Amino acid sequence: MKSRYSKLVFDLDGTLYRGRSSIPSAVETINHLKNRADLLFLSNNGNQSATALAQRLRTLGFNVSNDEVISSVTITVEYVSSLQQDASIFVLNSGDLPRALQAAGHRLVAAEEAQFVVVGVDMELTYDKLAQGLFALRNGARFIATNTDAVYPREEGVYPAAGAIVGAFRGMGFEPEQYCGKPDRWAVEKALSLRGMRIGLDCLMVGDHLETDIVGAQNIGVDSVLVLTGVSTREEMIRKGIHPTYVIRDLSELEPILFSDSGSPGG
């Protein structure tokens, strides 16, 4: 049977895995959908490259290829490259982003030379780095953020994410000109276009986070599925007034939506 939605965009954290474990029924669902729909795995992770995330997914048993995965690292590099070749960048990120920017032909420089300040999660954040970033922004550098997420879940609890560090600069009076992750409309459209997906009624975004996955889907005008295996709850959905097209307990409930004519939107 043909799926009503032929382009499926899956979130990773809280949707397919949590920490080092896959979420029950996620592996079976994804592997069963392989070759039956076009799949994109889109993560707001601004520290891990798409290749690293694809490898992590395969280790957990998901049958995915590198070109099916896009992270905020990919989108951030695309954004900077769309503005300028050979850009001078002061970067606050302890993950794969600095190397990815260099691989795209950009230069990592000290704050005083920076044309761009790019901020993601930096596990080695110091007061001095914040001060350097501030100097660069006051000197007129353009400000770009990997994503807005304030916190992210680890197995041992919730930790500060990129949005927390971006928040330090917002507290100093600077707003990023671009967030390179969900729910930003440009970022989501860019991710789909990099995967060769044309946005339309046959697109469905699936994720666990109302403000990123569901609002991200709404921002590009496509249907969405909230899966209750991660951060957001039904109660939050009502309180925040964010309404996904479908709500499911876990991914075992996804295929009935895809392969029937009588799904139950909002159910």
Ligand SMILES: [Mg+2]
């Ligand atoms: Mg998530």
